[in-house]
Structures are given as C-alpha cells and as structure tokens.
Amino acid sequence: MTLLDTPRKHGDASDGGAIGARLSRLDGKLKITGAATYALEQPVDGLAYAVLVPATIGAGRVARIDVAAAKAAPGVRLILTPDDDLGLQPATDWNNVRASDGPYVPLPRDIAYNGQPVALVVADSLEQATEAARRLAIAYEEGPVTPGLDSPNAGEGSPLDQLSVAWGDAEAALAAAPVRVEAEYHTPREYHAAMEPHGLIARWEGDRLTVWEPSQWTHSMARSYAEWFGLPPENVRLVSPFVGGGFGSKGFSYGFGAIAAAAARRLGRPVKLAVTRPQNFAAYGGRAATRQSLALGATEDGVLQAIVLRGASETSTVGTWVEQVGAATPLMYAVPNFSARQRLVAVNTVTPGALRAPGKTPSAFAIESAIDELACAVGADPLEIRLRNYAEEDPQARKPWSTRRMREALAEGAEAFGWARRSREPRSMRDGHQLIGWGLATGTFPVIRNYGEALVRILADGSAEVVTGATDIGQGTYTILAQTAAEALGIPFERIDVRLGDSALPGAPVAGGSKLAGVMTGAVQKAAIAARDELIALALNDPNSPFRDTGANTLILADGRISAPRGDGPVVSVGELLGRIGRERIEVRRDTLPDHLQTPEGRFRAWTTMTTVQGPTAGDYSMHSWCAHFVEVRVDEDFGTIRVARMVSAFDCGRLYNPKLAESQWKGGIIMGIGMALLEEGLVDSRNGRVINNNLGDYLLPTNADVPDIRVIDVGIPDPHASALGGKGVGEVGIVGVAPAIANAVFHATGRRVRRLPITLDALV
C-alpha cells in the first residue's frame, strides 16, 4: 500500500501519540464564546420568517382554513395550507426505497396526530408571522383518537415476525424451571429535548438550494431536499457546521423543512423557520412508549434456563418506527432457551424515532430489572448472578465476541464503588430519613460499521486540513479527526484544521449508531497516510528537494519537520519543502468503500442511505460495546423523592481515541439515563393525543442538582475487528442500563419494585 512504511504509533495517551490523547474539544471555545454559528444564526440577507401552525386535534381532517384575517395582518407575505399544491415529489428513504405513488404532501388535509403542521405563515418578521398565524381560523372534522400504547382502543397491534428470535424451547423450559420471575415493564414516550431546537434557513438561487439546518447527516438530508424539488443532487447544499445536540433527532429532513423550502421558492426570498420548543415535541418523534412482558426461568441457583419476552411498542398511523424491545435481551446472558416477539401498535402520534440507543435502552430496562428480581428470588448477589450467567459467546449469533470485557467492567466497577460492602436485604441501609439503596445493571450497544470519505490537504505554511461532510453534533468529530490526521501526518494537532458539516464535502454516514468516529478516523487516516506518502515521495524525487541527493530511501515526518531516518541529512519543515519544490499544497481524497461500491451509484447510496451498513455480527465475530453501572440512590422514606447520590460506571468501548471526550459522552449518556429513570415522560391528554408538557419547564430533564458525582472507568482494549483504529462505539452505550440500575437501587432502598418509568414519588410515597 504505501511507498514507505515508516513506523506509526498505535498507542494510547501514555505513548504520547495524538490519538488517545486527552485533548479538549476544538469547537469548545467557539461554542462557549458564542462564536460558533448555528444554523438559525446564519446571516442571510433578505430573510422572511416562517411560523408553523400545528393541528390541535389528535385525528381527523382539516375542514377549512380561513386565511383572510391572517392575510390582512401586517407584514404577511405567504400562507401555505392544505389547499396549496407544493408540487413536491417523494424522497428516498434510508432503505434506498422511493415511493412512486404520487406527490409528497407535507401539509396534508388528513390529521394523524396532534401537533401535525396544518399551515405555514411567512412574514417580514417573526413577530408578525407569529401573530398572523394566530389569526388563522381553522375548522376541523374530528375523528376518533388513539392516544397511546396503553389506551383501551389501541388494541394489540400487529406482530413483527421479522423481529422474532427463538432458540431451544423457551416456553417448555420456563414451565419446567424451578424458579420463575415474570413481570411487565413499561417505558413512556421520551424526547430528545436537544438544547438547539429544529429549524432551518432555505435560500434559493435559481434552481440551486442552500439549506442551513442542524444535521446529523448532511448528505442524506440534502438528497431529500433535491428529490422533493426534483433537482439534481449537486444543486442542493446542506450546511451544518455546528449542532446543538441531536441524540437521533437530526438525521433526516422533515416535512417542516420541505414546507419552508417550498415557501422560499414561491416567495423568491430566503425563509427562516424556527420550530418552537413546544412544536419540537411533534416535529420529530421521541422514543416510542414500550411494554414488555418478560419471564425468566432459572435453577434454584439462578442459572438461567429460559427467557421469554413478549413486547410491544407504539408507532404512528402514517409511518413505521420499531423501538426494538428485544435489542439487548438475547445478548446479555447465556441461556439455552429463548423466545422474543414484538408487536407494533399504531396510535395517533408523530412517528417516533431514534433516541440515543434506540431499542437497547428500553430493552435493558426490562432484562436488567428482571435479572435483579431473579437474584432476589434465589438469594444471590446481583453481581454474582451476572457472572453465573455470563455469556462467553454471542448466545444468539453463536459467534465469539470480538472483545467483551464485561467481567472486567463488573469487577473494576464493583471495586471502585465498594459493592462488596452492600448489605443484601432491601431497606437495610439508611441515613436519617434517607433510605439508601445500591443497584447494579449492565448495558450494551452494537458495533455498527460503514464507509467514509475524507480529503486531506497539506498546505504551504506547514499546516494541514481535513475536510469531510460528516457532522459533529457535540461528540467530538472535529477533535478526533484532527488527532488522527496529526498522528498520521506528523504535523502537530494545533496545526490541523478540520472542516465538517456540509453536503458539498466528501461523503460520510450519519452521526448515529455510535459509528461515526470509527468510520471517519479510518477514512482520515487513510487519506492522511496517502498525503504523507505523496509528500515523502516528492521529497525523495523532486529535483529541487534537499533530500534528492541524500541517498535516503525513506523519510520521517514528525512535529511538522521532515528528516532522514538516521538523522544525518537536512531537517526541513513541511512548509519549506513545499516551497522548495514549488508546490502550494498536497491534496489527497480517499474513501474506505469496497470495490463493489466504487461506482457513482454505489457512492451515492453509501453516503445517503443505510444500505451499506454492516451490523455487529456481519463478520466472524459479534462486536459490541459494554458497560456496568453501579448506583447509590437515596429515597426519602416519607416523601418518596429519589436522588441519585453517586454512580460508578465501567465501560468497554475498545480503544479510546480521546479519553476526555469518551468520558464526556459516557457521562452525558448516564445523565440522560437518570432523566429516563426518574423524570422524563411525555404526558399525553387521552382525549386528543396532545403532549401537554411540551416545554422544558414541564418536561423534566435532570438539572445539575440531580446529577451526582459520576465516576467512569475505561476497561476496554483495542478491538481490531471493530474499526480501523480499534475503537468500538462510545456515544450511546452510556445510557443503556442506567434506568434499571436506578430501579434496582430503588428496590434495594425501599423494597418496592417499580417497573414503570419514570419512577416518581407517587409510586413510593
């Protein structure tokens, strides 16, 4: 592959390489000082302001919209309603399937959920548009509403046979098992509640469209806009250099974007649409509510004989989202007999979507609570029972783990937490009015692989640039790509510039599924090595190079300087060398696509759909990240208030490219898990399917005071199968298992088993 294979470091922080160093985020200062320009802050001349008008019924039709009063309001430029033909075509979905039946109608007359957009009002100012929107007189024909998964009229839903997993004879083994624990677990609707709400600015120049919109996937979102408007893909540019949190909510283009861009085209004027905080709760669905009946059968010693899961999750009446409640269940423990089935129940909600560790999170809540119940039933320690049922290989795929350091996670977590001092009996530890409980649960997240593309430029001043369309949603893409390039190029980290978040730049997959770091470090490393090799080849061969006559057959690039390996020749900075040989730059673009995707169609599909994704068991191994959470809760014996007092979590995520950022991701996931366990629930009005706590005052997220001291421990080792540099996914695994760890701790504190999230004081007072 390379001309000159100079030795490269593949170490961790301890060996001083850029990869593995504990560096602060490159974008941190920009964000803290307000210098980072988010999508809606983009200065664009001549903006008009759009306001979305949501339906206030849960199901039915828009009978009529009287726009007269709104039209007469000052500053109003345009009103779009279901009466307007926006002339849009359907876009391709992530499976690379494009609907062929008729136009795409983002403002339909039929209402499938409360909060669905029914009109867009555009005016010269936001205030004018807001006021005009209130003057619309909307008449509805209301239909019957199915408000949620557990509502009486929701029914059982339809089976998802493709998700059924079975081995052995689980029902018979369960019936025969001497010890059985069976229970039903519930998780509610939860929301991303990202700091930066949805919204966009759309600007047309002729038949070219630029969209500034927060994005986890610029290429795919740009493709949607292009297809809606019947444009060649290169005519749409989607720009998203900074994102104020995505958590899964910003991977796709949505109806509101289509409506706003259509308005901009009609007006011949750029349009800004800020989706309001309340509207965010219906702009993109949160985590679907789930219900799981879970039964474990075991020996008297707590050795699992059977697991039977019957689950259900909600979706909308107009789209399919499967919150896979069996995602973690078959992976966690060795069990000879297993059966999992899931049903999907359509209700009147916006179609739910991916929220940090979709499927795995509710799945872990049930299995990790149930195993704790089993431990109690057989009188075993919760840690011990996990070791007794340790899965030495993937029980479902029957493949060896690539790496699974769960034993180490349990051991090191327990040690740091002081688990050995735990008293077995519930309600046996207290501090005044505070009942103290210690709980444990584990989590997992699959290694997902895909392909990426990057461009690396070495510039005449000796600095370098890394350019790709991948996004940084706060997880650290800027930083780790600079680290990767620095190490491969031998140019200091501080001298690497990274450009991201633009669909006009080289291709990348979605910043989702905890895979972007693994994919893009691989692509950047490949491009950077190629650029370095090109530079060295020029240094050795160019007639004007000072190395031309040194007789060296290889050169070393380190700290921005080039020298001969024996250190006997000249030492020249990169910039100087480029000057001598008369080059302004060296520019190399590389991708990691396999041969069969090296076609225009293949590339386009790889950057804009999920069809090139490889799952955790696609090769010879089963590959996952793992974690173990140890929690201390304090429950007020009279009030039932629950506070998490401290947490220790140990993680196996393979090699860490930047431990500081990895720890921050883990902690962020854990904090989100605390919200899931104790606070978060979309409250739905059963009469009209409306989420009525749709703001950050009433949809409760953890505040600083709710977040305890969290200690995270890295027990991973490089996993050569998982990614080019040995890392597994970091971003999502942290939330998985937090809720059951807290629920188990609440049980230990109070003797009350709560199987419905969030666990609030009502259940304990």
Add this chain to the structure above:
Amino acid sequence: MNPFRYRTAADPDAAIGAALGGATFIAGGTDLIQLMQEGIAAPDLLMDINGIGYSGVASDLDGIRIGALTRLAEVADDPTVRARFPLVREAIESTASGQVRNMATVGGNLLQKTRCLYFRDRAAPCNKRAPGTGCSAFEGQNRINAVLGASAHCIATHPSDLAVALVAADAEVILRGPAGERTVLLESFYRLPEDRPDIETVLEPGELIVGVWLPIAAAARRSRYVKVRDRASFEWALASCAAAIATDGGEVLEARLAVGGVATKPWRLARSEAALVGRPFGPGAIREAAALAAEGAEPRGRNAYKVPLLVATVERTLMELRGAG
C-alpha cells in the same frame, strides 16, 4: 406575539393611570413574557413599572417592608429577613434558579400564573384562561393539580413558594390604586376559584402591589420552608410547607402553618395550628396536626398521592422545627 406598545412608568400614578386604561404591568417579565410568547397573555400596552420606586427591604422594630419591585434574590440576601424569617429565605432559595431570582420581583411572584398544563396550552379548554370553556384538568393530566380549595370549575394550584411562606408569616400586601393605598392580609388577597377561577385576587382595576409587610413575630425566628418536588431544583412544589413555631418550656405558644403545591391558593392550616397550640411540641401533637392538614382534601385522579405527601410534608417540617428548638 400580538403587536403591543411598551412604555415605562416614571411614577406609580402614571402606572395606575395606564392600567385603568387597560395597560398590563410588567416587572421582571419572567412569567409574563412566557405567557405572551404562548399567546396566553396578549396585552396592547405593556407598562414597565421597574422605575416607579418600591424597591428594597426596610426594617424597623415592628416589621419588615419589602418593596414590590425588589428582586427575589435581594430579599433572600437581606440580613434581617435571614435572621427573622428563615422561612421566607428558604422559600425564595428553593424558587426557580439563580438567574430567574435575579430578575423576578416580589409583586410579580405573588401574581404569577398557575402551572396547570392546560392553562398554558392555548388549545385546551380552561376556565381560568378562557372563562366558560371548561376545565381540561378535571379529567385530564392532573398530577400537579390541587387537592384543596378546588371547585368543579378549576383545580389549579397557586404556584408561588414565597406566597406560602408569607401567608404563614401573617404578611400583608400593600396595594395602591386610584384612591390611594390599602393593606390586605395576603391570605385574603387570594380568592378561591369557585365559579370564577379567572379572578384570582381582590386586586381592583388599576391597582398595583407596592409592597409586602412582614410583622415581626417571635414564631418566625424559628421557622422553615420544606419543598418537595420531582427533581432536585428548578421546579415548582408538588407539596410544600411553611411553618413557624414559638414554644415556651416545650409547650407551643404560637403555631403558623401554610402549605403550597396542593391548594388553589396559599393554604393556611388553622386547624392544624389549633391542634398544636397549648400542647407539648412533640410527635403526638405534630402527627395530629399533620393529619388535619389533609382535611377536606379531594383528589381528582393522578394527584391522589398529594394527600399523603401533604401530610408527610407538614409532619417533616414540624419535626425539623422541633429538632431545631
């Protein structure tokens, strides 16, 4: 937001005059602006009263006068308030966040609107916001709603923490209107919802709150405010209790109790107080007083937990005061 005019009042009379003409006062704006953003309040004329004076805390031998435009943070930091009225300081320090307390005023706090989810959702029927449309909470998501003082027309709680502490402290509000100043006991300032939940106080058209009078009382020195909520900070009360006790030789001389988060107005517990006075300040009397707090409580569904929670909160508050004696 509706188009509106914004003016600043140079003195109280200008403000009062404007209000008689339909203007809405704005102080810290921490509640009003939210209501305007959601289209729940739509004033034509906003009259900024921050410049009319009435800001600051002044104390003399009889009591403390707090100007209506004093920021909550300033009240909580006042040395006399801290020494003489711990319950007021604790109520404020458990209110909102530091940022909000730097902005929010005492007058605005007493007049903030309920957190009932339906009141704040313009699409929902709500008798308090739109009289005669019905009460969505009655059979809806009413986990945070009231179990005391409700009517068939409204079950919304009064959200203020400070008001609960002030009611327990026998505070008076000083009002100023076209006819001059008058003083009303804060407890009587608030109305029960009955069949007009939209009329929340006895304020007359044009009237301003200009201050709060806190009479010095022995009991208030030994006082507490205990607030129970889902998350550890930045949330209104699910249940709270303000209590002040004076004892002599272990016997209760004076007891003042009020609860919040559970009632349609800051709720004084006269019967619980009576159960304490003249008796030894011990677990028996405390438990009895706490049980009496829930007398007449009527849960409406998801808020049933508030009945035992209310009792537990009163009991804990009193037990802590006993310990602090």
